[in-house]
Amino acid sequence: MDTMPDWQDSDLKEQPRRSRPNENHLLINAFAPRDASPLVSLARRIAESGCNVVEARLATLGQEVCAQMLAQGSWDAIAKLESALARMEREDGTRMVYFRTALREAQGNALPYIVEVTAADKPGVLYQLAEFFEHHGVSIENMSCSRYRAAQTGADVFSAQFTVGIPVDTHIAGLRDDFLEFCDGLNLDAILDPMKF
Known part of the structure; x- marks a missing residue:
C-alpha cells in the first residue's frame, strides 16, 4: 500500500485552515x-x-x-x-x-441550567437578578420576562425564565443556596434546576 512521504504529510498539516x-x-x-x-x-x-x-x-x-x-x-x-x-x-x-x-463558540466549560422566578411585581427585580448572576460569574444565555395581572387577586406579577451557563468549577449546591437565600430576601419564588435535554 502506498503511503504519503513524510515531507508531503508535514506540508499538509502546516497549511492554514481556509475559511469556508x-x-x-x-x-x-x-x-x-x-x-x-x-x-x-x-x-x-x-x-x-x-x-x-x-x-x-x-x-x-x-x-x-x-x-x-x-x-x-x-x-x-x-x-x-x-x-x-x-x-x-x-x-x-x-x-x-x-x-x-460570527458564530458563538461552544462553551465547553459551562453547565446549562434553567431559572424560573415569580414575584409580586416591583421596580428593579430584573436588575437585581441580572446583577446576582453577573456577580457569581454565571452567563445569561436566554431570558424571557413578563408582567401580568393575577386572575384571582388582581395583583401585578413579575415572571421570568432564564437559561444560564454555570462555570463547571462552581460549587452548584453553594450557588443554589446563595441564590435561594437571595430570592428569599427579595420575596421571590424561584427554582434553579439543570436543563433536561
Whole structure:
C-alpha cells in the first residue's frame, strides 16, 4: 500500500485552515407593528439573497413585533441581503438594526441550567437578578420576562425564565443556596434546576 512521504504529510498539516465560503453571518433585528409582522418579509429576503437562517426568535412586546435572525451565507450573498434589508426598511417602514458578526463558540466549560422566578411585581427585580448572576460569574444565555395581572387577586406579577451557563468549577449546591437565600430576601419564588435535554 502506498503511503504519503513524510515531507508531503508535514506540508499538509502546516497549511492554514481556509475559511469556508458560507462562514459570513449577519445579525438582524426587525421591528414592526403587530398587524404588520416582519417575519414573512424578512425570511423571504434572506432566502432570496441565497442565505440561510441559523437562529431565529420572535416576540411581541407592547404593540410591536420583534424578529431576530442570524443569517449565514457567502460574502456576496450577505452583501445582497444587506441591500435587501435597506430596501425593506425604506419601502415597508420596518425599523431595522443589522450588522456582521460570527458564530458563538461552544462553551465547553459551562453547565446549562434553567431559572424560573415569580414575584409580586416591583421596580428593579430584573436588575437585581441580572446583577446576582453577573456577580457569581454565571452567563445569561436566554431570558424571557413578563408582567401580568393575577386572575384571582388582581395583583401585578413579575415572571421570568432564564437559561444560564454555570462555570463547571462552581460549587452548584453553594450557588443554589446563595441564590435561594437571595430570592428569599427579595420575596421571590424561584427554582434553579439543570436543563433536561
